[in-house]
Amino acid sequence: MSWALVLEQTLNGLQYGVMLFLMAAGLTLVFGIMNLVNLAHGSLYMVGAYLAAAFAEWSGSFVLGVALALPATLLVGIAVEVIALRTLYERDHLDQVLATFGLILFFNELIAIVWGRAAIYTSVPPILGGHFRLLPGVPYPTYRAGIILVGVAVSVLLWCLVTRTRLGMRIRAGASNRTMVSALGVNVRLLYTLVFGLGAALAGLAGAMAGPIYAVQPGMGEAILIQVFVVIVIGGIGSIRGAMVGAIVVGMADTLGRAFLKPMLATVISPPAADKAGPALASMLIYLLMAAVLFFRPEGLFPARSRS
Amino acid sequence: MRTKTRAALVGLLAALVAFPAAAETVKIGFITTLSGPQGAIGEHMKNSVELALDHLGRKLGGLDVEVIYGDDQVKPDVGKQLADEMLKKHKVHFVSGVIWSNVMLAVAPTVTGAGTFMIGTNAGPHELAGKMCHEMFFTTSWQNDQTPEAMGKYMQDQNLTDVYAMAPNYAAGKDMIAGFKRYFKNKVVAEVYTQLGQQDYQAEISQLRAANPKAVFVFYPGGMGIQFLKQYAQAGLRGQIPLYSVYTVDEISLPAVKEAALGQFETRYWSPDLKNDANQKYVADFRKKYGKMPVFYGAQSYDGILLIDSAIRAVKGDLTNKKGMIAAMRRADYKSTRGPYSYNTNHFPIENFYLLKAVQSPDGDFAMQIQRTVFESHKDAYAAECPMKW
Numbered sequence: 142m143s144w145a146l147v148l149e150q151t152l153n154g155l156q157y158g159v160m161l162f163l164m165a166a167g168l169t170l171v172f173g174i175m176n177l178v179n180l181a182h183g184s185l186y187m188v189g190a191y192l193a194a195a196f197a198e199w200s201g202s203f204v205l206g207v208a209l210a211l212p213a214t215l216l217v218g219i220a221v222e223v224i225a226l227r228t229l230y231e232r233d234h235l236d237q238v239l240a241t242f243g244l245i246l247f248f249n250e251l252i253a254i255v256w257g258r259a260a261i262y263t264s265v266p267p268i269l270g271g272h273f274r275l276l277p278g279v280p281y282p283t284y285r286a287g288i289i290l291v292g293v294a295v296s297v298l299l300w301c302l303v304t305r306t307r308l309g310m311r312i313r314a315g316a317s318n319r320t321m322v323s324a325l326g327v328n329v330r331l332l333y334t335l336v337f338g339l340g341a342a343l344a345g346l347a348g349a350m351a352g353p354i355y356a357v358q359p360g361m362g363e364a365i366l367i368q369v370f371v372v373i374v375i376g377g378i379g380s381i382r383g384a385m386v387g388a389i390v391v392g393m394a395d396t397l398g399r400a401f402l403k404p405m406l407a408t409v410i411s412p413p414a415a416d417k418a419g420p421a422l423a424s425m426l427i428y429l430l431m432a433a434v435l436f437f438r439p440e441g442l443f444p445a446r447s448r449s
Numbered sequence: 450m451r452t453k454t455r456a457a458l459v460g461l462l463a464a465l466v467a468f469p470a471a472a473e474t475v476k477i478g479f480i481t482t483l484s485g486p487q488g489a490i491g492e493h494m495k496n497s498v499e500l501a502l503d504h505l506g507r508k509l510g511g512l513d514v515e516v517i518y519g520d521d522q523v524k525p526d527v528g529k530q531l532a533d534e535m536l537k538k539h540k541v542h543f544v545s546g547v548i549w550s551n552v553m554l555a556v557a558p559t560v561t562g563a564g565t566f567m568i569g570t571n572a573g574p575h576e577l578a579g580k581m582c583h584e585m586f587f588t589t590s591w592q593n594d595q596t597p598e599a600m601g602k603y604m605q606d607q608n609l610t611d612v613y614a615m616a617p618n619y620a621a622g623k624d625m626i627a628g629f630k631r632y633f634k635n636k637v638v639a640e641v642y643t644q645l646g647q648q649d650y651q652a653e654i655s656q657l658r659a660a661n662p663k664a665v666f667v668f669y670p671g672g673m674g675i676q677f678l679k680q681y682a683q684a685g686l687r688g689q690i691p692l693y694s695v696y697t698v699d700e701i702s703l704p705a706v707k708e709a710a711l712g713q714f715e716t717r718y719w720s721p722d723l724k725n726d727a728n729q730k731y732v733a734d735f736r737k738k739y740g741k742m743p744v745f746y747g748a749q750s751y752d753g754i755l756l757i758d759s760a761i762r763a764v765k766g767d768l769t770n771k772k773g774m775i776a777a778m779r780r781a782d783y784k785s786t787r788g789p790y791s792y793n794t795n796h797f798p799i800e801n802f803y804l805l806k807a808v809q810s811p812d813g814d815f816a817m818q819i820q821r822t823v824f825e826s827h828k829d830a831y832a833a834e835c836p837m838k839w
Contacts, residue, residue: 153655
């Protein structure tokens, strides 16, 4: 196994991690601040992917499509919050799970009615569609490099928003102690709507960027949602920093596990046994990791401080 | 008044007894997947059943027909419940459809065990072709192994070597690679099994490139195929390492993949460009009615209705004559979209398999095109295990 390959796989892991982070950031904020279990977060990812594809076809430009899909998904998120979720904050988690599961079914059917059940085509501009030379003899897809850049840029922006602005201060305060924040005169209802819209927009961005590499079809959100829940459990619920670390850890563990676990096992046990055990173990790896984190640090790696 | 009604009723009954066929309705239960991402396949199958009924004037062998559709949600238990409901509540004469092998293994024994016909129109698990074969079971599709066998044969004929094989890590994935290796005897450098439903293949594609094989063989049905093809093309491997596949590119996924599939090789028993009258009519009318290209799942389902029609016609509408219908179906005496074919002793088709390639026509459409015949009248590998004799 050459170093170029290890480098390439590390980049793959980073790219997957960045994608997971965009999803996890919104989910962990909604969970941490609003105390809402939102299973429908994956639906917003799907809505983002479909809107980006539709806008791109309408405008003829992929970048414009993604740019338009962002505010559109934000509006969808706000509408969902105002219409459906507002009444659920005071209810217990089981009611929230039921209601947001209902939203998943609603969105999947709505998308199937509008766009049909078959996967739809999403284009990439030719500049991004190809690959560039990472090292001599190691080409890397340009589009994946683009995802890493966008993801890192968004993470930095989000970091500034959360640590450097008044809104960010309220978000952090909300994650620490909701009751006190409203007692201090902050319009919590508005804050909730904003946070949910922000989370929706981030999920929409992840979906829009996923369009050209994944199949854009109804139910695509559920496929990624499970990994995102693993990320926020590992990172600590309600913490952006935790979501960041968790996403990179899960992205790396999953990618490197799939790439190198089998050859590494083959040096310890017999190759036929490694052939059987390798793929099985690689697909379990992130869950084993989550179980270990839950055992040693039940609150996650970076829990939001003093949640009540 | 009452006597009059009674007299009328008696008269009606007499009429019924005198002309049993005239008033009888043949009932067909059609099980497929109509919800979720895989619902796209079920939609094609249902549309093809409706088209077949249109072509037959909404009558099967002269009888009125009623089709009850059921959505199995890709779950064997739901499929079995649907079959039970169709048998007991609707008292169907035929059950048809079924996309998934695991659903088929739950449905087929339930239906045939109740003495009702099961006409499969997609799944062909090896159990039903071998030890579990049944005289009430027919299929208009294929046995699962046949298609990868054809690809193995073609790649062996081309004398390709150093082949990298990939499939999802579940029963059908392993069967596909086993079927492939039954006819491909040159070197397979690696067999890689990925998670079922996996979205991202970049890690595996990087490993693949590092292994530098001469050719790649994959089985990635549904959304997995769309993802794999897009990522394979973006990694710059399209045009560098030739890609061969089964059940990965079809008329459902092609509009979603377009350029990323260009040059892709597949093997299959049917293609929209197959030149025979029945197929041309099916493809043209399907496109006219539903505005899209039909897919092999649909062609098989269309054939299923035609096969049932031929059976009822042969017994002149006497649905109690099951022996007669079995004998009729064994002759495959109808205009199939694949052209003429025959049935093996296990009621699986003996049929041709072709090599297909994804091409772009001058008007910009992407389509699968037949390149050559790989197998003529190919039999499945399990018929010898089937105890049925005829």
